Amino acid sequence: MSRSGKKGPYVDPKLLKKISKVKPGTIIKTWSRDSEIAPEMVGHTFGVHNGKNFISVFIKEEMVGRRLGEFSLTRKFTKHGGKMQRELEASQAASVTAAAVAAKDVRTIKK
Numbered sequence: 001m002s003r004s005g006k007k008g009p010y011v012d013p014k015l016l017k018k019i020s021k022v023k024p025g026t027i028i029k030t031w032s033r034d035s036e037i038a039p040e041m042v043g044h045t046f047g048v049h050n051g052k053n054f055i056s057v058f059i060k061e062e063m064v065g066r067r068l069g070e071f072s073l074t075r076k077f078t079k080h081g082g083k084m085q086r087e088l089e090a091s092q093a094a095s096v097t098a099a100a101v102a103a104k105d106v107r108t109i110k111k
Contacts, residue, residue, distance in 0.1 A: 012035045015030055019044060024043045024045075027045045035067065036068075037068060041064075042060065042061055057072060
């Protein structure tokens with residue numbers, strides 16, 4: 001359920017205080033994932049905690065009205081398994097090695 005329109009958006013008061021004190025180039029660390037992005041935050045970089053570490057999020061104009069936690073994922077996606085995935089990875093590895101060999105050949109020809 002969303003927050004009442006009468007109350008307005010929730011932005012952590014400590015976060016607003018930090019924004020007014022720092023320059024736009026520095027990273028502001030925060031654990032307040034539920035805070036909405038206000039127009040005053042545009043141009044600042046936030047280190048949003050995801051439960052393990054801080055993920056840098058640069059705030060742009062299009063992000064206003066969304067929550068900080070949306071840009072700092074808490075779960076790490078690992079690939080899906082299976083036969084097709086293994087074949088795909090093998091073909092990618094082969095193409096990478098072929099490109100590396102071709103690059104070496106080009107360097108030896110130039111010498």
